[in-house]
Amino acid sequence: MQDLLRRYGPGLTFMMGLLVAFWLLMLVIVPNITLFEQSFRPYLPVTEIGGPRDTYSLNNYLKVFDGKVEKSFLGHVFTIPVHVYTFSLTIFYSMLVTVICFLMAYPLAYYLAKIVNPKSLPTLLLLLFIPLWVSEVLRAFAWWIILAFKGPLNALLQGIGLIEDPIRWTNMGYAGVVIGLVYTYVLFMLFPVYNAIQSLDSNQIEAAEDLGAPWWKIHWRIVLPHAKPGIASGSVMVFMLSAGSLLVPSILGSTTSQWFTQTIDQWFKDALDWNTASAYAFLLLLVCTLFVTLAMWVFRVKLSDIAK
Amino acid sequence: MSAGIDLENVCCDFGTFRAVDNANVSIRPGEFFSFLGPSGCGKTTILRMVSGFIEPTEGTIRIGGKDVKGTRPNQRPTALIFQNLALFPLMPIWENIAFGLEVRGVDKATRRRKAEELLKLVDLPGAADKMVSQLSGGQKQRVAIARALAVEPQVMLLDEPLSALDLKLRQHMRAELRAIQKRTGVTFIYITHDQGEALAMSDRVGVMSQGRIQQIADPKDIYNNPVNGFVASFVGENNIFTGTVGAVSNGMAAFETPEGSFRARIAPEAQGKAVKLYVRPEHTLLSDRAGENSIPVTVTEVAFEGAFISVHARTEKGMILSAEIRNDGLATVPDLGTRLHASFDPARAALLPDANVRS
Structure with a gap:
């Protein structure tokens, strides 16, 4: 603060403080607090808002346990509340997306950080960035075309003789959603991992090799532990963005895929019950945060490592 | 066990730049051999060719009489000590030292015992469970030496390992390195731009300039009978x-x-x-x-x-x-x-x- 004052003078410093405060307060705190407060109140006709029935309760949150469906898993049949089921699948497939993103991003990040000629690096990074210049909606629709029954992917796979009959990608449970989410968020994994690997002293890789380590041992003992904070921050981003994505599941989802954000969306738009929708949204945020915290504890990553 | 190194007409090009030009030298088993020269003279390139990180453009390198063409660094009987040491900061000292043994599938108890023995050898007992960041420059130096010795290399390659130390410690480590070399009998190839270091420690010195070996002789001859003006003015x-x-x-x-x-x-x-x-x-x-x-x-x-x-x-x-x-x-x-x-x-x-x- 003292530095800012000395460098920019009181006028500019005040403006900067004001803008930051506005951003925090009006764009982050107030909307969230409004939704948070609403989530505890019942959905009432306009005339009854503020009336005797408008009291705080946890009812909106407990709605997630309504409506049982019968499901079977590994031959074991059980009943489960339908929204809990959707929620669990959302978490599971978000994890799957995170793992796939990591498996794709790690070799590429290592290649970019340690193997590629530094001269061609800017070109490669640019090539990776170009898709981000296109709107997410358009990219999702592009994949919708690619995955279509008579689309290019099926044509390609049939062309090289890998499959005989075309596959209904967008009608295969969560396949379309997972493909779309991986495509959309893989760069959020790539760049933190790339940054982390890049900061590794190449001499350490050479030292390990010189001491006789095979390539996988070098990665397991030297590169991966060093890149752990980058992997963690990439995973948190990909996981949170996937679990919170609405667009990709809406466009690339099948008749049998339901994402929890779609359930929230239905409470907002179809049921017009903003109170329950808010409760569901906070539920998603809370459980995802707990889940990430747990994962960080299991992998022994500190929050300060991620912030780096 | 120690092995001799032979370089025969070894050349190394980086693009159009010739980093090492027709190097011929026979390093005897158990010898302390130094390459001395200003930065950019090609001495580090020679070291990296012997350790296997660079393949020579022309010529043959033999370690213990065997042509090592195409052999990766992890298959060569050499151990390299890097200029910045390249210790693994996320492992405790003993795991650093035992890394080469871990790679070779030695069990944990043996690794630990071996690491402690080596720590004693380099005069650093009790540091096994410390982290790299807790050690001083000279101590890190010793750990790097112990880590290289752990794999029982036939040849130790040292890339200006003392350049980061202060004068007093540098002089102490010179004597220490020489003593460790005598004790283990391993062939040492030492890279330095410090003529005092090269003359004080080595059995023989190869003086290099612009990719060429100018003179190979024992330290006394290098100083008293330089073969050309470069050697005379670089050494003294x-x-x-x-x-x-x-x-x-x-x-x-x-x-x-x-x-x-x-x-x-x-x-x-x-x-x-x-x-x-x-x-x-x-x-x-x-x-x-x-x-x-x-x-x-x-x-x-x-x-x-x-x-x-x-x-x-x-x-x-x-x-x-x-x-x-x-x-x-x-x-x-x-x-x-x-x-x-x-x-x-x-x-x-x-x-x-x-x-x-x-x-």
């Missing part, structure tokens, strides 16, 4: 005279310079080449009488260094000569402005060609 100080060679007889030549005419040694290889006259300051004598190979000078600067007195004196043509007078307790320190005669023994002055560079 000189007063250098330019001029033309006159009559040559019995390995001695007359040399005409603007300062006067001198007589000095000339090697058979140097005859017929353009040469300069090199005289070490400690062989430059100052006296009040003229004699053979002497020129009149005026003292311009005197520095009392303790063990010796360093004197700068200007000739009549304006050239500054430096001379060192050994302080035997009776030596007199000349006053500034004193007119004296500088002279040198013809046997201790050499006519040398310039460095051996590619044509």
Whole structure:
């Protein structure tokens, strides 16, 4: 603060403080607090808002346990509340997306950080960035075309003789959603991992090799532990963005895929019950945060490592 | 176990730049061999070719008589100590040292015991469970040596490992390295740009410049009988005279310079080449009488260094000569402005060609 004052003078410093405060307060705190407060109140006709029935309760949150469906898993049949089921699948497939993103991003990040000629690096990074210049909606629709029954992917796979009959990608449970989410968020994994690997002293890789380590041992003992904070921050981003994505599941989802954000969306738009929708949204945020915290504890990553 | 290293006509190109040009050297098993040269002379490239990180463009490298072409660093019986040591900061010291054993599938208890033994060898007992960041520069040095020794290499390659240490520690580690080398009997190849380090530790020294090995000899010969001007000036100080060679007889030549005419040694290889006259300051004598190979000078600067007195004196043509007078307790320190005669023994002055560079 003292530095800012000395460098920019009181006028500019005040403006900067004001803008930051506005951003925090009006764009982050107030909307969230409004939704948070609403989530505890019942959905009432306009005339009854503020009336005797408008009291705080946890009812909106407990709605997630309504409506049982019968499901079977590994031959074991059980009943489960339908929204809990959707929620669990959302978490599971978000994890799957995170793992796939990591498996794709790690070799590429290592290649970019340690193997590629530094001269061609800017070109490669640019090539990776170009898709981000296109709107997410358009990219999702592009994949919708690619995955279509008579689309290019099926044509390609049939062309090289890998499959005989075309596959209904967008009608295969969560396949379309997972493909779309991986495509959309893989760069959020790539760049933190790339940054982390890049900061590794190449001499350490050479030292390990010189001491006789095979390539996988070098990665397991030297590169991966060093890149752990980058992997963690990439995973948190990909996981949170996937679990919170609405667009990709809406466009690339099948008749049998339901994402929890779609359930929230239905409470907002179809049921017009903003109170329950808010409760569901906070539920998603809370459980995802707990889940990430747990994962960080299991992998022994500190929050300060991620912030780096 | 230690192995010898043979380099035969080894060349290494980076694009159009030739980093190492036709290197030929035979390093004996158990020898302490140093490559000495300024930065960019190709000495690190030689080390990286021996360790296997770079393949030579031409020529053959043999370790223990076996051609190592195409062998990856993890398959060679060499251990490299990096300039920045490259210890693994996320592992405790003992895991650092035992990393090479872990790779070879040695069980944990044996690894731990071996690491502690090596820590004792490098005089650092009790550091097994510390982290790298807790150690001082000299201690890290020892850990790096222990880590390299753990895999029982036949050849140790050291890339200026002492350059990051302060003077006192550097001198201590010199003796330490030499002692470890004697104790283990492993062949050491040592890279340095510090002539003192190379001369003090090595059995033999290879002096390099611009990708070429200029001279391979024991430290005494490198200093006393340099083969060319580059070696003479890189290893130690000189007063250098330019001029033309006159009559040559019995390995001695007359040399005409603007300062006067001198007589000095000339090697058979140097005859017929353009040469300069090199005289070490400690062989430059100052006296009040003229004699053979002497020129009149005026003292311009005197520095009392303790063990010796360093004197700068200007000739009549304006050239500054430096001379060192050994302080035997009776030596007199000349006053500034004193007119004296500088002279040198013809046997201790050499006519040398310039460095051996590619044509």
